[in-house]
Amino acid sequence: MSPRFQGYCFVAITMCIWGGFTIFSRLNAQWHISAWDIVAIRFAIAFCILMPILIYKKDLAFLWQREAVILALIGGIGYCLTVYSAFLYAPAAHAAIFLNGCIPLCTAIAAYILFKQPFDGHTWLSFCIMLGAITLMSFLMMQRDHVSFGVGDLLFVMSAICWGVFTVLLKQWKLSAWHSMASVAIWSAVIYLPVYLLFFPKHFTGVNPIHLMIQGVFHGVFVVIISTLAYIAAIERLGAFKTGSIVTLAPFIAAVVAVPLLNEPLSASIICGLIGMGIGALQPWRWRLKDTLTIELEKQKQKSD
Incomplete structure (x- = not known):
């Protein structure tokens, strides 16, 4: 298979998992699984899988770096607690708008604040489009739907901020995909699980064990490990912008799928928000530009000629 075809295969895998993340996270509200519990399950399963592999490979030195702990606190514990809590209060469409739509903007702002x-x-054009979309959506929500933004929307924005800072630090520190993923999973478990066991309430008694198993496997294996490795592999083959643009479509598609699947509402105001935030996040006017893989192949062809 060509590198480009491999890249699109990895993108497809990532899209399926990212889209499923929206659906499965929203199912936690229907299955009565608390945010504290699903975060603990996610980190515990990932830890049990990854730690023996790291010990077997004798690849533990990177865990003692300061960067590994910081990434876990922001992209692991901070992001997971806010995003899973948000799904308990707000529907999937709000996640596409206030989480996935805001991530590119929060990433750009974090890059400016942290590294100038x-x-x-x-970015400026995306910012204007997103601001206009949120303004129009807010007006329609208050005029037609007679509702306003809630705590779930605020938590989604906080999640986007965490992920934006995490992305910038990850790019700046240049850790490998494997070390980045393992650092977040291992340190998140080491820091969060003792606090969870000692202080946080548990709600396992009223939950179907099958639901816990499904959520644990999906979030602990597919989201933490498989999607991270597939996403990085896609970036290496297609470039960061093209990969990010394509996989960003997954949560927006999941928001539409959630309407019949989870019986969630989809009003005119939400549709305006989805369209505006989707355009701002995807930046379709840049699709005509050549991706990094194409530029690299052209350089190699010129050298061979």
Whole structure:
């Protein structure tokens, strides 16, 4: 298979998992699984899988770096607690708008604040589109739906901030995909699980064991391990922008699928928000630009000629 075809295969895998993340996280509310419990299950399963592999490979030195702990606190514990809590209060469509739609913007702002990376023209245009979409959606929600934003929407924005900071730090520190994923999984478990066991309430008694098993396997294996490795592999073959643009579609598709699957509402205001935030996040006007893989192949062809 060509590198490009491999890249699209990895993108497809990532999209399925990311789209499923929205659906499965929303199912926690229907299955009465608390955010504290699902986060603990996610970290515990990932730890039990990854730690023996790291010990077998004698690849533990990277865990003692300061960067590994910081990434776990922000992209692991901080992100998971806010995003899983948000899904208990807000529908899947709100996640596509306030989480996935805001992630590119939060990433750009974090890069500017932390490392003084200026906004380019594409970021400014995306910002204007997203701001207009949220303004229009807010007006329609208050005028037609007679509802306003809630705590779930605020938690989604906080999740986007955590993921934006995490992405910038990850890029700046240049850790490998394997070490980045393992650092987040291992340290998140080491830090969070003792606190959870000692202080957080548990709600396993009223939950169907099959539901716990399904959520544990999906979030602990597919989300933490498989999607991370597939996403990084896709970036290496297709470039960061094209990969990010394609996989960003998954949560927006999941928001539409959640309407018949989870009986969630989809009003005109939410549709406006989905369209506006989707355009701002995907930046379709940049699709005509060549991706990094194409540029690299052209350089190699020129050298061979």
